[in-house]
Amino acid sequence: MRPTSPLPTPYLTSVPTPQGFFGPYGGSFIPPVLREELDKIYAQYMAIKDTDKFKTELEAIRKDFQGRPTPLFYAGRLSEAVGGKKGEVEIWLKREDLNHTGAHKLNHCISEVLLAKLLGKTKVIAETGAGQHGVALATAAAFYGLECDIYMGSIDIAKESPNVTRMKILGARVIPATHGLQTLKEAVDSAFEAYLEERETAMYCIGSVVGPHPFPYMVREFQKVVGEEAQWQWKEQVKGSGKPDKVVACVGGGSNALGIFSVFIDDEEVKLYPVEPLGRGETLGQHAASLKYGTEGIMHGFNSIMLKTGAQTEHGPEPAPVYSMASGLDYPSVGPEHAYLFSKGRTKLAGATDDESLRAFFALSKLEGIIPALESCHAVAYAMKLAREAVKEGKGCKILVNLSGRGDKDIDFVWTKYAETYGAMPIEELLKAE
Incomplete structure (x- = not known):
């Protein structure tokens, strides 16, 4: 059996650390040039997350655009x-x-694209597996008027064609990842490579509670x-x-x-x-x-x-x-x-x-x-x-x-x-x- 020990309480305000660690897990193991960009995202989020303006706008979007609360x-x-x-x-x-x-994906995509706009970015970049994150991000990008590039494994593009069509209708570019197994892991690889090249004008919007800090923390909060x-x-x-x-x-x-x-x-x-x-x-x-x-x-x-x-x-x-x-x-x-x-x-x-x-x-x-x-x-x-x-x-x-x-x-x-x-x-x- 796995050993257990008490979690810090109250949990949500105690974890992660400011460096993005959940115990030994998490952190940010990326090149300094990307670390600098992600630090800007984190700083912007921490500056606005508790402001009345941000919370009011997010609440209105959730109610009037997303249809929350869900039953x-x-x-x-x-x-x-x-x-x-x-x-x-x-x-x-x-x-x-x-x-x-x-799906649940729009809960964090709307917030991520709002952050991108506040940072002065003109494009959002992301990976997707089943296409739900891609559709949600394309939707949020259309809502806020930003460009959107979605990287998706070639196998998943063939398998999830309805979502590929939705992304294209929403104005996103769907870019196939054709290396390796041509699925989600390869889509993440390709999206990160693109972000490294376009970091000054684009923001990477990760699709889950994965990736370097601050994404696991931010997506959980959203x-x-x-x-x-x-x-x-x-x-x-x-x-x-x-x-x-x-x-x-x-x-x-x-x-x-x-x-x-x-x-x-x-x-x-x-x-x-x-x-x-x-x-x-x-x-x-x-x-x-x-x-x-x-x-x-x-x-x-x-x-x-x-x-x-x-x-x-x-x-x-x-x-x-x-x-x-x-x-x-x-x-x-x-x-x-x-x-x-x-x-x-x-x-x-x-x-x-x-x-x-x-x-x-x-x-x-x-x-x-x-x-x-x-x-x-x-x-x-x-x-x-x-x-x-x-x-x-x-x-x-x-x-x-x-x-x-x-x-x-x-x-x-x-x-x-x-x-x-x-x-x-x-x-x-x-x-x-x-």
Whole structure:
């Protein structure tokens, strides 16, 4: 078992350090010329984050443009299908799929582009995996009138064509990353290289709680609105103790998970489950489960837990090849704050295979009329597992899931590849555990 020790409290105002460290994780391991630019971003953010002007503008955008607050929804038919009864075993969904652009990503993209404008930048640059961050950033750039370049792996461009079309309609340039595995890690590489060349006129807007300081901290702060809303909605809508027993969210880099975990970190009675993609096997290259199989290492300018081949490059450990059917989860590391919380024993090891996630994808669609993103259905799958365990043990359990995105982007891919296996499967079969 992992050793545990108390976290500093109050957590959100104690972590990270001013240098961006979450315990040993995080920091900024980048060339001085980039460090100078990121220091400017951090200074600008710290100067405005608590001002009435910034908070008022952000609140208005969230309400009038994004459609916040997003609903908290009791998935009654799904809960009953896995054996639960209302008042006993319940699955609740925080509906980030109903946030404008279809996912949680706009929560931080609007704020990042506002910062870029205040810094006098004319362009924003970013990477994207499933395309949700790319769409959100392109949306925010259009809203504020900035240029937008999105780097995306060639494989993901083919796989997530609806989101590629959305980005182009919004005025963004979608630039393929054609080296290596041509997925998210390569998109990050390409975006950083472009930013290094255009740093004076452009700002890099990272898509998750990863990268060098201050991005893991800033993105967490922008995403914690999800947890804050869920907390007061839970007290208003759910009978019982006033808080969930378990909170579940998928993790690639981990922004949606930290968004909903954030307000519950100080309350150890609430169990937190970051659900990693277990893919199709334990062999390296068949999953993207950094917390389960990874070790400490530096990549993309930050120290965290990562999947490595064992070889060394001039920049540090060589990242291992990774796989997930969900493009937004196939990253060989995890946000440094997730590494810290896991190392402290505050979060629980959790994962879902492709098979479990596809069953959850079709079960949620058919039982509740909600088509989830492939990323989000990993969290739904694990919540179903927790619900089954609670029913089997005869224990009451209320589970809160961050439904981080909707599945519009995935429907062509899923139906083409998996319809024959899962699409016609009866509900009873879909609900069977592996």
